[in-house]
Amino acid sequence: MPLQIFHPKFDRRTLIKGAAALGAFQMASPFIIQARGETPIRIGMVDPLTGVYAAPAGNEVMGAKLAVEQMNAKGGILGRQVELLVEDSANDVGTGVQKARKLIERDQVNFMIGDVNSGIAAAIAQVTAEKKILHIVSGGHTDSITGKDCKWNVFRVCNTTRMEANSVSSVLFSKYGKKWHFITPDYAFGHTLYDACTDDLKKLGGTVTGNELTPLGTTDFSAYLIKARSANPDVLILLVQGSDMINCLKQVVQFGLDKQIHVAGTQQELESLAALPPEARIGIWMFEWYWKQPGVPGVDKFVADIRKVNNGNVPTARHWFGYTSAMTFALVANQAKTTDAIKLAGALENFELPDDVKLQPNKVYYRKGDHQLMTSAFVGEAQSKGKDDPEDLFRVDEVVPGDKTAPAVSETGCTIQWPA
Structure with missing residues (x-):
């Protein structure tokens, strides 16, 4: 199926009826937020946009889209605009791995996000490690991803089980x-x-x-x-x-x-x-x-920004997962002034998120040693x-x-x- 191209500004006509409340949605696979300019930075994202986890997955994608729009408005990554390419894993490990390989080998993504399903996230991590692609697991919780099966290139935003x-x-x-x-x-x-x-x-x-x-x-x-x-x-x-x-x-x-x-x-x-x-x-x-979260810096703005693109509904944790995952790439690459995966993985160890991304009262950072985000409960x-x-x-x-x-x-x- 040919790529469908979407501009950084949200287009409600691209949103297809979702699986639950709060703006969850399914989309034709694959789809892109297209950015202006030559040789854009590409973020690949694999999530189950159909099936039992369609609602949380759709909201993760929405959060990542917001992050891409905001980072492009501020000059992108290293002065290059950013594209988000999303594929539906359909809650199937084989499909998820196939889609990850396609994004890396054919679409030449620089970074990878996903998956909500822990089994798929772990399988994709095998691929991204092999291909030396920096990978953030947005919503897959099983311990082994930042435990016994941890990898140098894989970081995780959501909590472990x-x-x-x-x-x-x-x-x-x-x-x-x-x-x-x-x-x-x-x-x-x-x-x-x-x-x-x-x-x-x-x-x-x-x-x-x-x-x-x-x-x-x-x-x-x-x-x-x-x-x-x-x-x-x-x-x-x-x-x-x-x-x-x-x-x-x-x-x-x-x-x-x-x-x-x-x-x-x-x-x-x-x-x-x-x-x-x-x-x-x-x-x-x-x-x-x-x-x-009354009085916590940045939260009110994030809530207002998501409401604008989510039929007036407030953000969920899944919006924050997608937003934080995508924004992390821009933060660390612009600080380290490189897109090299090994250098960025090193720079992310003990990397602390700023107030306008962490959106909670406690210190939030990617822990050196296992690459798990120390986020709150x-x-x-x-x-x-x-x-x-x-x-x-x-x-x-x-x-x-x-x-x-x-x-x-x-x-x-x-x-x-x-x-x-």
Whole structure:
């Protein structure tokens, strides 16, 4: 299919009906933000724009598009304008790898972003390391990406699953109880998140009553919920995401399970809460970024900028992931005055994000040793409806720095091997 070209200014006609609320969208694959000028810098992005993660993936792309528009308005990267080339991984590892190779080998991208799906992100990392392309994993959480399978060229913006679990486990244990039952997506992300949660639970003195492994794209959770209810836990921990989270929480409420068992989890997303009926917006969770942060520099402007291109809706953590991933390339390349991947990877170690990109109160930096962004966890409780703003669906009780939730580099299993 021939490339479709889009200019840096957002064109609403390019947005096709999305998979959920808050501006999620599907697009013909591939598509480009076209920049003026010769020999532009090219950022490739692979994300699942169709399927169970279409909503968060679409919002990551929207955030990256905003970053490209802003960096071009300020002179681009090293005086060259920037293009964003996006491909749909379709939530399939083979497709994701094929699209990454196409972007690198045919389209000659300088940098790579992606994927929401942890398994795809890990597979793409193999390709980018082989091709010596600087790669930022925007939204794939499984620990191994910046753990035992870490690579010199790969950095990650979103939290690890261990960071997610560490941010909220003690709160869930103290407020809800010590017997936990899990509903877990059956792939890399779910497995490592479950391991992190159960490790924390054991340290706290709790027990696991069971773990229901569910395929991605599950629509009927009734069998899993019946098993969970019969196990009689204190807490039902939902680790599913995307449309699976929406379907699961709806059915939890339909079955009245929330009246018998506390329902909560680790990572929650505004895309999911917004798509739920008010009665299903329940539980204690962690957000990886939240849009309502009074007095924090830069947040109000970012919210206003996203509203302009998102049908008036506020940004989600996924918008911030995409925005930060793309903006990181411009920040480090303009500082180091090079596009050489090895030099930039070295420059990114312990690189601290400025206020207008980090958009949160704590220090945010790419940690030397494992290349994980030390970003905060926003811990709190879902709200059935917003009080001052209808989109304020989460009450933030605590913002925990990444340095407190992340294990030490020595505990991650990461050993960076640099090219000769």
